[in-house]
Amino acid sequence: KNILKGKIQAALWYPAFLIFFAIVVVLFIMINIIPSLTRMFLELGKDLPLPTRVVMGFSDFLATFWPLLLAAAAAGVYFLRRYIKTPEGRRKADELKLTVPLAGNLYRKLVVLRFTQNLGVLLANRVDIMKSFEIVKKIVVNSVIEEKIDEAADRIREGASVSTALTKADFLPRMVIGMIAAGEASDQLDAMLQNIGRVYETELDLTVSSLTSMIEPIIIIIMGLVIGLIVIAVLLPIFEMNLILQ
Template identity: 35%
Template sequence: MPVYEYTALNTRGKTVSGIIDAESAQSARQKLRGSKIYPVSIKETHKTSVQKSSWFTGFSRPFIRIKPSEISMMTRQLATLVGAGFPLVSALDTLIPYTKSHGFKRVLAQIKDAIVEGNSFAAALSGYSGIFSPVYINMVRAGESSGTLEIVLDRLADITEKQQALNGRIKSALAYPILMALIGTLVLFFLLTFIVPSIASIFSDMGKALPAPTRILISISSFFKSFWWVLIILGVGAAIGISQVRKTEKGRYHWDKALLKTPGIGVLIKKLAVARFARTMGSLLENGVTMLSALGIVQNIVGNALLSRAISQSAEDVGKGQGLGPSLAASDLFPGLSIQMVMVGEQSGELEAMLNKVADVYETEVETTIMSLTSLLEPLMILFMAVIVGFIVLSICLPIFEMNELIR
C-alpha cells in the first residue's frame, strides 16, 4: 500500500503534517477528511518493498538518521501494545502518528506495509539494516519463530535502554574534562598568538640578551603565529589518515591492537567490549538463538577487530564440540573473571544468566573507572594549565625585573 506525506489544516486552522497509507491519493484525502483534517498538499513517498528497501536504505543511510533513543522508545511501546493483545500491524499503525521523527515515521509505515504484503517482521526490518542492528533483527526473528515476540521486544528495549544509560553516564563524565581541555587550548593559543608577540616587541627594543625562558616563549609564540595553519593541516591530515587506515581490515586490526595495548585506555576498551559481548550473547541465547548463530552475530558488534577474530575462532571451536569458556580462554584476550563466570554458567546450565551478570560486572567497572579517572583528570588538567600559564608569566616578568634593576 502506498505511503503519502501530507500537509493539512486541522479544525483549529493550524498546519499539521505527517504520513498516511492509502490505496490512492484520493483515498488518502478521504481518510484525512474523515479524521477532520483537511489536506493542503499530499504526495506519495517511495513505495519500498523488502527487496527494494535494502537498496533504498543503503542509498539513503547518510540522510536518514534515527536516534537510538527513538528506536528504544518505539520498541518499548510496541512490546506493550503487542503484550496487550494488539496485532502487530495494528500496533505499528497506532505508534506511527506518535513518532516524532518524520524519517522514522516513514520507515515504520513502510515496514508495516511490508508486513501487510505477507513478509515477517524480521524480514521487513532486515531491509533497514542501517537503522536496526543485526542483533535486533535476529532477536525479532527468534521471537517470531518461538511465538514470544512481546517478550523479545521487551528484552530488546531493556538492552537498548541499558546501553544508552551507560553511554550517557560515560559522556556526562567526560564532558567537563573535554570542555576544560578545549577552553584551555583556545586560551593558550590566544596568549601565544596575540598577547605574547605584542609584549615580545617591547623586549626586542631593550637591546639586551633576554633570559632563556623568555627566548623559548618568544620562539614558541613565533612558531604558532607563523605556522598555526600547518598544525591544523597536520591535525586534519592525521584524522583523515587514521580514518582511511581503519577502513581496511588490516589497518583496523593493527589500530585496535594498538588501542588494547594503550595503558589505561586498553583495559577500559576491553571491558566495554566484553560487556557488550556478554549482554548481547546472553539476550540472544535467552531468546532461542543457537550458540553458533549467536557467536556469528556477536562477533560483528563487539567493536574490536582482535576480539571479533577471537570470537570467530571460538565459534569454530564450539562447532567442534568445545565449551564456550575454554574456547574464549584460548585467545588470551578475555579477562580471567569473565572466563571463569562463563565456565560456571556452562557447568550449572545457567549460561544466559551468567552472561548477563558478566555484562553487569564489567559495565559497572567501566563506569567506576571512568568516574575515578575523570575525578583525577580534572585537578591534573588544572595543574597542567597552571604550570603553562606560570611559565608564560615568569617568562614575561623576568625581563621586566631586569629593566627595574637597570633603572636603579
C-alpha cells in the same frame, strides 16, 4: 549500548573541554599577546633571559606558521581517518584501543560487557549458540576481538565447551571464564552471562568515574604549569628593568 556510550561520553566531556580550553588559551597568548611584548623587549635592546627567549621563539614560530600547522593537522586527520578505514588501519586502531594505558583497561571492560550481556540475552531467547556468537561478534565492533570470537566459535563447532573455547581464544579475564564454566555446569549459562554483564556495567561506571576524577586535577596542574611558565618568562625581563631603574 547507547546508554552506556552516553554515560562514558558525559563523564569524559569535562576533561575534554578542559584540554580544549587550555590549548585555546595558550595559543591565544602565544599568537596575540607575546608578539606585542616581544617587540617591546626588542626595542629596549637588552639581553633577555633564556626562558623569555624560548617563549618568544615559540610564539614567533606559531605566529608565522600557524596556517601551515593548521593545514598539516587537518591533512593528518584526513589521511589518518582514511587509513583507519582500511583493513590494516582498522586492525592497528583496534589493537591500540585494547593496549593504550588507562583507556585500554576501560575499553577491555566494555568489550567484556558487550560480549557477555548480549550473548546472555540471545541464549536466554533460545537463539542458537553459533548464531549468537555471529551476532555478538558484530556488536563488539573490534576486529581483533572478532577474530578471537570466530576462533571460539570454531572450537565450539568442533565439540568444545563454551568455557574451554573462550579460554583458548584468550580475550576474557580468568574470573569471567570461571563464572562461565560454573554457568555451564549448572545449565544456567544465559543467566550467568547476564549477571557478568551487570557486574561489568557497574564496574565500568566506577572505572569511568575514577578515571575522570584522576584526569581532571592532572589537566588543571598541567594548565597551571604551562601558563605559569609563560607568565614567568614574560615577567622576568620586566623585573630586571625595574631593578635597573631602581
